[in-house]
Amino acid sequence: MFERFTKDARAAVVGAQEVAQALHSATIDTRHLVVTLAESGGAAAGALHDGGLDPADVAARARRSVAADGGLDDEALAAVGIDLAEVRRRTDEVFGQGALDRAGRQGRRRSHHPFAPDAKKALELALREAVRLGDKGIDQRHLLLGVVRADCPGGRVLEAALREAGSDVAALRLAVERSRHAA
Numbered sequence: 395m396f397e398r399f400t401k402d403a404r405a406a407v408v409g410a411q412e413v414a415q416a417l418h419s420a421t422i423d424t425r426h427l428v429v430t431l432a433e434s435g436g437a438a439a440g441a442l443h444d445g446g447l448d449p450a451d452v453a454a455r456a457r458r459s460v461a462a463d464g465g466l467d468d469e470a471l472a473a474v475g476i477d478l479a480e481v482r483r484r485t486d487e488v489f490g491q492g493a494l495d496r497a498g499r500q501g502r503r504r505s506h507h508p509f510a511p512d513a514k515k516a517l518e519l520a521l522r523e524a525v526r527l528g529d530k531g532i533d534q535r536h537l538l539l540g541v542v543r544a545d546c547p548g549g550r551v552l553e554a555a556l557r558e559a560g561s562d563v564a565a566l567r568l569a570v571e572r573s574r575h576a577a
Contacts, residue, residue, distance in 0.1 A: 398521065400533040402437065406430045407517075407537075414507045417460050423510040424541045424548025428456040431538055437573055438534035445569035446561040447552075456551045463547075512546035519543045527574065535570045542566060 399407070409430030414422040431438035432453035439449040472478070485493050509517070520540030524532045541548045542563055556562050 398524070398530070398532045400531045402434070402534050403520075403532050403537055406434060406436075406438070406534050409434070410513070411507050413457075417457065419460060419507065421510040422507050422513050423460075424512050424516050424544065424546040425456040425460050425551055426548075427513060427516065427537060427541060428548040428551055429453045431534055431541075432456070434534065436534050438538040438570075441535055441538060441566070441570040441573045444573060445556070445566035446559045447555050447566075452552065452555050455555055456548065459547060459551050512544060512548070516540040516544040516546055516548065527571070529574075535574055539567065539570055 396404070396407075406427065407430075410422050410426040413426040413429045417426070419426065432442055432449040433439070442449045442452055516537070517540060520532050520536040523539040523543065524530075524536045527536075529536070542552055543549070552566070553563060556566060
């Protein structure tokens with residue numbers, strides 16, 4: 395399947411791996427792919443914008459979602475009298491921005507980040523979207539459609555952003571398909 399990926403789609407997959415590594419994630423999931431697609435400035439970011447979203451906001455949401463999965467539970471700590479925001483602020487003051495998150499993930503560093511099942515499914519669905527649209531190659535827009543079509547964390551980030559922007563998945567799909575014809 396990867397032989398059908400365009401140069402920009404391959405770069406997005408490599409970028410997702412880099413995002414996973416930077417966020418100290420054990421695997422590459424669809425949220426990492428959403429970050430890369432939104433930050434790329436390419437066709438997928440353009441389609442997000444045309445669909446009523448701010449790509450920078452989408453990327454930030456996806457990053458926060460990843461951090462929330464591997465981070466500390468604010469509510470559980472508050473129940474025992476610990477103000478995590480204050481602990482985080484003081485830790486950042488002394489050890490630098492993001493020190494608490496880095497410290498909690500040191501033992502999980504890896505050089506190879508495998509794809510999570512949701513990311514594999516989204517890549518498969520990107521191929522199906524390319525076939526459905528009659529395209530020979532799989533580009534960033536197909537990857538975005540694959541994420542939206544899959545029941546996955548990255549898709550849920552996009553759906554929440556769309557809902558808050560007063561839009562929906564159908565509008566995003568339409569924006570992607572329009573951008574495809576304009577290219």
